[in-house]
Amino acid sequence: MSRAKIAALILIPLLIVLASLFLGPRSINPLALDGVEREILLNIRLPRVLVAFLMGAALGASGAVLQGVLRNPLADPYILGISSGASLTAALGIIGGLTFLGAFTVPVLAFIGALATGSIVGVMGWKRGGLWPERLLLAGVGLSFLFSALLMLMMSISTDEGLRRAMLWIFGDLSLSEWKRVPYGLGFVLAGIVLSATRAKALNALILGDEFAYSLGFAPHRERFILFVSVGLMTAASVSLGGMIGFIGLLMPHIMRFFIGSDSRMLIPASALGGGALLCIADLISRSLLPPMELPAGVITAIIGAPYFLYLLRRKDVLSI
């Protein structure tokens, strides 16, 4: 990979982060800050941009890992049911008005829901001493249906007001980003990215088949398990930071493959950077389109990302996982 590409991969997301920090319906000039603007910049925008970047990065990286682990270009972090499990427990907290952990109640509930679902999928996908891609996929899809149905059930018996709040959360809500959420988000997402990036060579081998990986000296089941855990951590952290964001986990890895190829060693960090940058842009747009009203960022990611993806799809002629 050329040096120019690496520079672009780092510089473009950095510029986007800076833009979403200072631009908006009202842009902030960092050289002439008054008291209110400093407060807005440091206590509202900065944590928000960081949370957006972390969420997007987690989704991009987990997408890249999962498509390889499951050997399926349609896999995304949400296909394992992790997000529907998280949505279910989060909606329980939102509609039920639970506040036992203060502002952390809903994120913690979502995280527990996500981890519990991930573990159930793991148990379901486990047979003869290891995880099997097809089993994981089917278990995830099955659980997704179950949890979505339970979520619908809960929403149909809730008040209209509780329903709207739950919907806003499920569609991805970055307005709740506070500094308090950054450290644990950073911890889990970074741990997931580092863990999966260190196993990237094994992932490359796994994509080509278990026998092949074995002959290269990797233990397929063990590698798959580690990668699965890293995806679970990243997705759970992302969902609990701000709900569900569509598109990034499924299509950011594909967009990156168009540019840098499918070597997981590069693909995982690149998808993380791209995912974080895309969510930052989407959030900037969602704040700026109809001020002072905010739109759900998760809707914007797909509206700007999908056409770009389709354009690339039309232009490139080689496709791979």
Place this chain on the structure above:
Amino acid sequence: MKNLLFILLLSVVLPCSVSASEAASGPRRIVSLSPSTTEILYAMGLGDRIVGVTNYCDYPEEAKRKPKIGGMSNPSLEAVVTLKPDIVVLTKDGNPKEFEELLHSLRIRTVVFFSRRVSELPGGIRQLGSALQAEEGAEKLAGKIERDLQRLEAASRRASGASRQKVLFIVWPEPLIVAGPGTAIDDAITLLGDRNIAASAASTYPKYSLEEAIRQAPDVIAIGKGSGMDMVEVSRGLISRMTSVPAVRYNKVCYLGDGLYRLGPRIVPGIEELAQCLERKSPR
């Protein structure tokens, strides 16, 4: 045996049909499809004619004991039909339009309560009154609300020449959902002579930018009641992030009831409660 059963049946049916034909005037069996119309019907003195209400009709106390027909946006057609209503009262915003058409196709009469704004309330009540042939009760209620509103406006800050305060009415703190333009709450703030900072938003209950809420520096923050939730607890996080705005700095944050959420007779006490909140003097 068969005869006995027939007589038994007749003795059950007959008294009902007699009382129905005795009906002096107007529909005897009313189903109300929103909490606000339920409150209006009670205040018009039609409480004993109501045979069905929504699951959310919780005021006055008697309303809770009426048969339930489901939610506002998803009422059960079967439940409504089973109650054999002479007329069904709907609202323009809260109930699905298709539901009214379904009722018509079953030849059930309906009346739509059209009011959305405070100023439209008396007119809406009178219109309900004429559809239900209860003009007298409706006129009494509408007239009283009109007089109360005039009194409140006359006593308002604008009338006393005070400068307009900037008000933010929070419906839910996280995510921040506020009362925007076109709501009874916005009307109430204006009527009292102050200014709703969210009046320029694009929808009635927008998800509002926290950044903008801080920039606008509201003088007063009013927080509405959420169903069965401790709003002080729920709002703590938001308030702690807004410490720089005057409302928080000078402790002009108040927690209100649900009067302003329902465009009905309790809108007057609701406005009075808001007026008290807006009047509270800030410490110098």
